[in-house]
Amino acid sequence: MKFRATLVVGIAAATALALTACTGGGGGSASGGGAIDTSGELSGTIKFQTWSLKNEKFSPYFESLIKDFEKEHPKVKVEWLDQPGDGYQDKILSQANSNTLPDVLNLPPDIGYPLVAAHKLLDLAEADPKLEAKYNKGGWEAYSSYTGIKGTYGLPWYTGSDLSWWNLDQLKAYGVAKDNLPTTTDAWLDLAKKVATDSQGKVMLVSSMPGLDTFVSAGIPVMDDKGDFVFNTPEAEKIVQKYADAYKAGAMPPEALSGTYSGNAEMYLQGKVAYSTGGSGFAGDLRTKAPTLVDVTAASARPGIPPLFVQGLNVSADSKNKAAALAFAEFATNEKNQVAFVKLAIGFAPGTASGADEVVKAVESDSNVPPAQAEAMKIMFAALPEAKATPYQWTGADTTFLNQQMALAVRGDIAPKEALDKIVKNANDNRIDK
Structure with a gap:
């Protein structure tokens, strides 16, 4: 089960604006309506849509979840829909435009x-003001960080993060x-x-170019209060x-700057590099793809944030x-049900403020899960309370342009300042929320 965030890298401005125009949206405020009381008797039918999760592994979980909710609320019927992985965002926008969400x-x-x-x-913070304390802060x-729009949507x-993986033998x-x-970006690059x-x-x-997450990890502000990208700073230039x-010292494979790049994790599995980033599930990749590296590999938190x-x-x-x-959304994301879900989706963490310890214990007791997985x-899980998501305004096109400029800067063809200035200008000129 690949993490959805690795598949979704932003929405084209034209698509977003087309939806806004069709539905009469503007941007300064979002849908509210005040608090919603879910404590009384609930009734009626609701539709619940997941993203490529109706399968042999997860269907029993969702069927049980819905059954439990309907048992608590016998006058409510939940209809479960599931959309395939490919084309999901297009399907969502189509549903929104046709008022069939x-x-x-x-x-x-x-x-x-x-x-x-x-x-x-719906603004969920307004609908139920007690919710925030129950969930992971970064999540x-x-x-809650949509530019110019108040509320939480x-x-x-379920959440995840990357770790660092080191070949201690090398x-x-x-x-x-x-x-x-x-433990810091500077210290890692100095060591490299x-x-x-x-x-x-x-x-x-070093097996990948600097990305937006590199600057986030280093504690460099990437956006200002107005939602403009601002990471073309002396601190970023230094990184x-x-x-x-x-790169000049030979710490980075040349293919990491070219179109033949297969990814830092793959290069680690091939023994080409002694460091990689990857989720906790990388432990499973080691066991199946590079078993000789299992005993010499150590995981640690990503340097910085x-x-x-x-x-x-x-x-x-x-x-x-x-x-x-609202009652069903809260029920599906409460600690008990999230813990049960990520026990199946091994490698992910519940989006609640707690519950991680129970997941780790379950993984440790599962003989089918490598010990390195539980340790990772x-x-x-220990790092997640401080983790930060990439701003939603950062798109796949922004990443492509950044990679082009960073390749030039890392090779020494242009100065870091020139590369960062171009990247920031391009990102601000093409922001999806403008």
């Missing part, structure tokens, strides 16, 4: 944006051990340069220059049965 649906923050701007999603903020459902000759791994120099380029610790210095990947459940503002829809999950 399900009552409860699954949206990551970026796909949610055009619906929020068009007043198609809650991811649905999704309940964190690194031990250079004084690197599990107890002294770098040193190890490359000492090994004459044989041991490489890009460190990448360039590491870890990235956050988040999926949420949302409520349609056009629902004819908001009380039942402990590390990831």
Whole structure:
């Protein structure tokens, strides 16, 4: 089960604006309506839509979830819909334009944006002011940070993050051990340069170009209060220059800057690099694809602020049965039901404020799960309270342009400042929320 955030990289401005125009949205405020009382007797039918989760593995879970909810609310009927993975955002926008959005649906923050701007999603913080304390802080903020729009438009459902993975066998000759791994971006890049120099380029610790998450991890503000990208700063220039210095010292495979790049995780599995990033599920990849690396690999938290990947459940503002829809969204995302879900979706974390310990215990007791997986999950879960999601305004096109400019800067063809200025200008010129 691949994390949905790796498949969704933003929505084209034209699509978002087309939806807003069709539905009469503007952007300054979003759908509200005040608090919604779910404590009384609920009745009626609601539709619940998931994203490519109706299958042998997850169907029994959702069937049981719905049955339990209907048992608590015998006058409510929940109809479960599931959309295939491909074309999901197009399907969502089509439903919104035709006023056929399900009552409860699954949206990551970026796909949610055009619906929020068009007043198609319910402000859940207004609907139930007691909710915020129940959920992961970063996940809650991811649905509460739509530029110029107050409110919260999704309940964190399941989350994930990346870890660092180190080949200690390759690194031990250079004084690197599990107890002294770098914990900051600067320290990691300094180590990469040193190890490359000492090994004459044989041991490489940089296998990807700097991305937006690199600057987030380093604690560099990437956006201002107006929603403009602002990471073309001296601090970011320093990081890009460190990448360039590491590349020059032989710390980075040349293919990482080219179209032949297969990904840092794949290069790690092939033994080409001694460092990679990846989710806790990478432990399973090691066991199946590179078993000789299992015993020499150690996981640690990502240097600096870890990235956050988040999926949420949302409520349609056009629902004819908001009380039942809200009640079901809260029920599906409560700690008990989230824990049960991520016990199946191994490698993910519940979007609630707690519950991670129970998941780890379940994984540790499962003989089918490699011990390294449980250890990695402990590390990831410990980091999640401080994790931050990439701004929803950052699109796949922005990433493509960034990679082009960063390749030039890392090779030394242009200065870091020039690359960052171009990247920031391009991102601001093409923001999906303008």
